Amino acid sequence: MAGGVGSRFWPFSRTKCPKQFLDFFGTGRTLLQMTFDRFKSLVPTENVLVVTNMMYKDLVMEQLPCLSASQILLEPTRRNTAPCIAYAINRIKSVNPNANIVVAPSDHLILDETTFVETIRTGLDFVEKNDSLLTLGMTPTRPETGYGYIQMSDGDTNLRKVKAFTEKPNLEMAKLFLESGEFLWNSGIFLWNVRAIDAAFRKYLPEMAAKFDMGKNVFNTDKEVAFIEEMFPSCQNISIDYGIMEKASNVYVLCADFGWSDLGNWCSLYELSEKDQNGNVALKCNTAFYDSKDNVIALSDGKLAVISDLNGYIVAEAGNALLICKRDNEQAIRQYVNDAQVRFDGKYN
Amino acid sequence: MAGGVGSRFWPFSRTKCPKQFLDFFGTGRTLLQMTFDRFKSLVPTENVLVVTNMMYKDLVMEQLPCLSASQILLEPTRRNTAPCIAYAINRIKSVNPNANIVVAPSDHLILDETTFVETIRTGLDFVEKNDSLLTLGMTPTRPETGYGYIQMSDGDTNLRKVKAFTEKPNLEMAKLFLESGEFLWNSGIFLWNVRAIDAAFRKYLPEMAAKFDMGKNVFNTDKEVAFIEEMFPSCQNISIDYGIMEKASNVYVLCADFGWSDLGNWCSLYELSEKDQNGNVALKCNTAFYDSKDNVIALSDGKLAVISDLNGYIVAEAGNALLICKRDNEQAIRQYVNDAQVRFDGKYN
Numbered sequence: 193m194a195g196g197v198g199s200r201f202w203p204f205s206r207t208k209c210p211k212q213f214l215d216f217f218g219t220g221r222t223l224l225q226m227t228f229d230r231f232k233s234l235v236p237t238e239n240v241l242v243v244t245n246m247m248y249k250d251l252v253m254e255q256l257p258c259l260s261a262s263q264i265l266l267e268p269t270r271r272n273t274a275p276c277i278a279y280a281i282n283r284i285k286s287v288n289p290n291a292n293i294v295v296a297p298s299d300h301l302i303l304d305e306t307t308f309v310e311t312i313r314t315g316l317d318f319v320e321k322n323d324s325l326l327t328l329g330m331t332p333t334r335p336e337t338g339y340g341y342i343q344m345s346d347g348d349t350n351l352r353k354v355k356a357f358t359e360k361p362n363l364e365m366a367k368l369f370l371e372s373g374e375f376l377w378n379s380g381i382f383l384w385n386v387r388a389i390d391a392a393f394r395k396y397l398p399e400m401a402a403k404f405d406m407g408k409n410v411f412n413t414d415k416e417v418a419f420i421e422e423m424f425p426s427c428q429n430i431s432i433d434y435g436i437m438e439k440a441s442n443v444y445v446l447c448a449d450f451g452w453s454d455l456g457n458w459c460s461l462y463e464l465s466e467k468d469q470n471g472n473v474a475l476k477c478n479t480a481f482y483d484s485k486d487n488v489i490a491l492s493d494g495k496l497a498v499i500s501d502l503n504g505y506i507v508a509e510a511g512n513a514l515l516i517c518k519r520d521n522e523q524a525i526r527q528y529v530n531d532a533q534v535r536f537d538g539k540y541n
Numbered sequence: 542m543a544g545g546v547g548s549r550f551w552p553f554s555r556t557k558c559p560k561q562f563l564d565f566f567g568t569g570r571t572l573l574q575m576t577f578d579r580f581k582s583l584v585p586t587e588n589v590l591v592v593t594n595m596m597y598k599d600l601v602m603e604q605l606p607c608l609s610a611s612q613i614l615l616e617p618t619r620r621n622t623a624p625c626i627a628y629a630i631n632r633i634k635s636v637n638p639n640a641n642i643v644v645a646p647s648d649h650l651i652l653d654e655t656t657f658v659e660t661i662r663t664g665l666d667f668v669e670k671n672d673s674l675l676t677l678g679m680t681p682t683r684p685e686t687g688y689g690y691i692q693m694s695d696g697d698t699n700l701r702k703v704k705a706f707t708e709k710p711n712l713e714m715a716k717l718f719l720e721s722g723e724f725l726w727n728s729g730i731f732l733w734n735v736r737a738i739d740a741a742f743r744k745y746l747p748e749m750a751a752k753f754d755m756g757k758n759v760f761n762t763d764k765e766v767a768f769i770e771e772m773f774p775s776c777q778n779i780s781i782d783y784g785i786m787e788k789a790s791n792v793y794v795l796c797a798d799f800g801w802s803d804l805g806n807w808c809s810l811y812e813l814s815e816k817d818q819n820g821n822v823a824l825k826c827n828t829a830f831y832d833s834k835d836n837v838i839a840l841s842d843g844k845l846a847v848i849s850d851l852n853g854y855i856v857a858e859a860g861n862a863l864l865i866c867k868r869d870n871e872q873a874i875r876q877y878v879n880d881a882q883v884r885f886d887g888k889y890n
Binding site for chain 1: 854865
């Protein structure tokens with residue numbers, strides 16, 4: 193899944209080139225490329241599908257030149273994850289109705305790739321043998337309020353039935369979750385076979401399933417694109433979590449711990465980044481701090497930031513824009529971007 | 542005079558392209574070009590000399606293509622204003638020992654050019670007839686602590702003998718200066734004829750005058766450059782104010798009021814710029830302020846700055862560097878630039 197617009201990381205992430213297409217850490221590989229690389233030993237290249245928005249087609253082809261055009265599924269409009277996943281599973285079903293599938297966002301960070309690969313193998317083994325929906329749950333390391341949580345059933349294995357999904361908790365609740373040992377972070381990485389997810393769509397999102405059924409003879413043919421362009425915009429705008437996972441009864445979670453972050457916002461990036469002795473984080477830039485602490489500074493490659501008397505701020509500069517705001521006010525960034533869009537006619541999106 | 546390095550405006554102003562070569566206000570003309578334009582109706586183009594550092598030769602030629610190479614006098618090293626002016630007057634003397642001269646910095650702002658031209662005409666009339674040293678004094682409009690002041694003798698004309706030059710005062714003193722009506726801002730713009738300034742150099746800086754005398758036959762010949770390269774670095778590093786103006790007895794001041802600023806630092810720029818209702822100044826960029834006041838924001842042309850919860854800061858970004866510091870701490874900028882030079886090997890100078 194590579195269709196997000198990543199507005200929370202503006203101005204680093206732009207509508208025309210959102211987060212998944214950026215070399216976020218200056219490693220030479222974008223988040224999308226790192227996600228692709230991570231699956232190299234698990235999935236043959238020809239079995240990889242990237243679902244993205246039409247406007248990112250060229251970016252995906254440029255960043256993953258090993259993919260053929262038919263492996264890039266183009267959403268004509270943004271409709272959240274359920275229609276995105278429905279599109280991909282219908283394409284896969286037309287090729288192999290017994291396929292086992294991993295669904296993964298393309299804009300997450302995973303530090304321990306070896307453990308990741310082992311976890312995915314374990315998950316694929318399970319969904320090959322069970323018509324269940326499997327999600328990866330991350331063992332929490334802090335009372336994070338920015339993630340949804342998964343409550344596991346009792347048990348002594350690391351693969352358990354899900355008791356409940358929860359919304360993002362407040363700090364007090366998050367601390368209880370952490371202490372209980374019953375709760376995992378919801379990673380948004382899913383595994384299932386075609387039969388199980390197909391049945392789930394029919395049961396929990398029957399209208400959407402019916403829309404995709406109308407095209408059952410066009411997937412993987414030259415009529416697919418026209419069909420999707422026509423039908424997709426009419427799909428309900430809903431996430432797979434809310435539409436299916438939270439409602440289905442055959443949902444399991446595999447506990448894992450591979451240094452995961454959804455890179456959802458500057459604060460999560462701040463948390464996982466190396467800090468200097470004053471708690472300052474510098475991303476892709478040189479910095480000289482004077483009487484300043486607890487800032488996260490992200491500039492275009494190799495720039496110098498001289499920062500004096502600043503505490504607890506996000507300073508992000510890229511392309512034609514600069515953002516300076518408090519770290520604890522970062523939920524307002526989306527509003528700033530919207531304001532700028534209206535006021536400057538999209539020039540800085 | 543166009544040889545300054547303008548480090549107080551870093552990162553806007555860089556060693557390789559200091560302030561006088563920048564289109565500071567986004568008008569399409571650099572400060573040097575605006576200075577040249579200002580003299581168009583007063584001085585024939587062929588009588589204009591630009592004294593600058595060797596490393597800025599190409600910049601001057603590029604920005605003032607109407608000048609021939611011989612009109613650009615190149616300092617092989619920085620030696621403050623006295624040697625710079627000595628070079629120019631010796632060149633002028635070799636062409637016309639009776640010339641009347643205006644010496645002007647190339648990095649000041651002048652808003653009312655009509656009054657400026659009238660003032661210069663009045664001054665030139667005076668120095669044509671009097672072997673005196675004339676300086677332009679600006680009627681102060683606020684108790685500015687960033688300027689030196691000139692105390693006038695009693696009188697009822699706007700051209701008076703100078704009683705004393707003073708250093709930059711503290712605020713209390715500056716308020717007294719302003720109230721007294723006796724004090725003017727020292728603009729650093731001088732007028733004199735060749736005889737008067739030549740005599741002053743001989744009297745107050747005899748060693749420097751002797752050095753230039755050694756080359757009296759080479760000015761305006763193809764031997765001038767080699768002579769200057771050899772001799773100039775041995776000159777005393779001293780300003781014309783300290784070396785001559787403060788010591789000479791035949792110094793006059795012409796009071797003027799043409800909307801002048803030396804653009805000496807961000808605060809002076811802040812003072813004279815248009816502010817929004819929250820006291821924010823934006824230079825050459827678009828801005829969106831949230832809960833922010835009294836900032837001065839200067840970015841590369843046309844960029845957007847989104848600024849939240851920031852009060853009383855300088856935010857300046859240009860080329861490969863960004864500076865964020867408090868307005869009342871701007872005297873530290875020079876130190877920041879020096880630190881960066883050492884730490885990053887001049888990459889951000």
